[in-house]
Amino acid sequence: MNRLAAVLLVLGAAAIITVARGGHELPIYPSFYPHEIEIRSLAPEDAVQPLRDGMIQAYIGGGLGFSATPAGDIRPVESLGSFIVVRTNPGSARVQDDAAACGVVGTVVRALAAQSDFVPHPYPVTPFHGDYLHHADLAAAAAARVSEPTAPTGDLKIAARGGLAQSHPDWSAREADWDAEVTEIDAAELVASAMFTVNGWLAPPWVRTGWFHAERLLADAASEPARKQRIDSDLQRLKAGNFTTLVERINLERDLVTLLTSGCRKLVAGYTVKREYVNVEFSAGIENIGYDSLTGLHSPMFIRTVKLKDFPWNGWLALGIDGKPAAAWNPIGGMTDPFGRLMGFAVGDPALLPSPYQAGWMLNRISDLPSGR
Known part of the structure; x- marks a missing residue:
């Protein structure tokens, strides 16, 4: 009997040990450092003090104003802010021909250049775009062309749409019978408005390219049938991948943007720079901050790189963002x-992520290794 009891005791102990060794780990690990991310809806004026106090580590979006220079622990992150677009009114007596339209646009661009937050760049592909080097010579030529002296056009009625334009003392948002219109188009929203998710993939693949942004900004101003046909042809070939070499693709992109920027009826006059702020104080702040050149901190790259300074791993990340939730919380x-x-950037796990400083994409979680390894 004692022998039977001993055997049962050993078997029971073995069973207990087996259970103890059979632990289970989570099959999926989050692809970011913090183990908890809190997103708070905060108006810009209400976010300054929480950011200084370390109650939030970053504020997503622009508009955060400081009454004085921020302390050394509050650092800006710069990305493309808004495109500043000038459009002439086809019904205005001041712009009856192309030469007159160029004179009006030149006058408006010179007035914009006096604005402190405006960066003159009369070409839709900016240095913040990953494909800018493919267009650098065309951008320089456009800048030289716009800077050529033209007869000044006075007493213009300017319709101002957006904060930068409305800050000009002589321009009004209520102007009805306008000669030219100055519009501010948020770059991050331009990207977001064209992006969608299909089966875990962010699309379309060209959503971050300068030529695609140029088409969305300027295509509606093309009125000549031959020009519109060439624009549509180039656009269709680029989207369909109807080219054989990299050189052919780049030339198609350049040709498309050249067609879109010919004339003065509608022009991207320049852009603004968005500044978002983060707290880098030790130990309440963050480090290892990745961000996107077009969308700034509002990007999957920020969520997947940022790390709390007082934790080698894990930690509680608190973010502020302007605006309350206004859409359904579902991926479809x-x-x-x-x-x-x-929130989708945090809970989603797409196969590809926007490459932060390029026009394309990068692999998420997996590596593109050479064959044979």
Whole structure:
């Protein structure tokens, strides 16, 4: 009997040990450092003090104003802010021909250049775009062309759409019978409005390219049938991948943007720079901050790189963002507002992520290794 009891005791102990050794780990690890991410809806004026105090580590979006120079622990992150677009009114007596339109646009661009937050760049592909080097010579030629002296056009009625234009003392948002219109188009929203998710993939693949942004900004101004046909042809070939070499593709992109920027009826006059702020204080702040050149901190790259300074791993990350949730929290047709997209960057796990400083994409979680390894 004692022998039977001993055997049962050994078997029981073995069973217990086996269970103890059979632990289970999570099959999927999050692809970011913090183990908890809190997103708070905060108006810009309400976010300054929490950012200084370390109650939030970053504020997503522009508009954060400081009454004085921020302390050394509050650092700016710069990305493309808005495109500043000048459009002439075809019904205005001041712009009856192309030469007159160029004179009006030149006058408006010179007035914009006096604005402190405006960066003159009369070409839709900016240095923040990953494909800018393919267009650098065309951008320089456009800048030289716009800077050529033209007869000044006075007493213009300018319709101002957006904060930068409305800060000009002589321009009004209520101007009805306008000669030219100055519009501010948010670059991050331009990207977001064209991006969608299909089966875990962010698309379309060209959503971050300068030529695609140029088409979205300027294509509606092309009125000549031959020019419109060439624009449509180049656009269709680029989207269909109807080219054989890299050189052919780049030349197609350059040709498309050249067609879009010919004339003065509608022109990207320049851009603004968006500044978002982060707290880098030790130990309440963050480090290892990746961000996107077009969308700034509002990007999957920021969520997947940022790390709390007081934790080698894990930690509680608190982010502020302007605006309350306004879209459904589901990956199919939802998460289309800034709050929802930021949350989607955290809970989603797409195969490809926007490359932060390039026009294309990068692999997420997997590596593209050479064959044979």
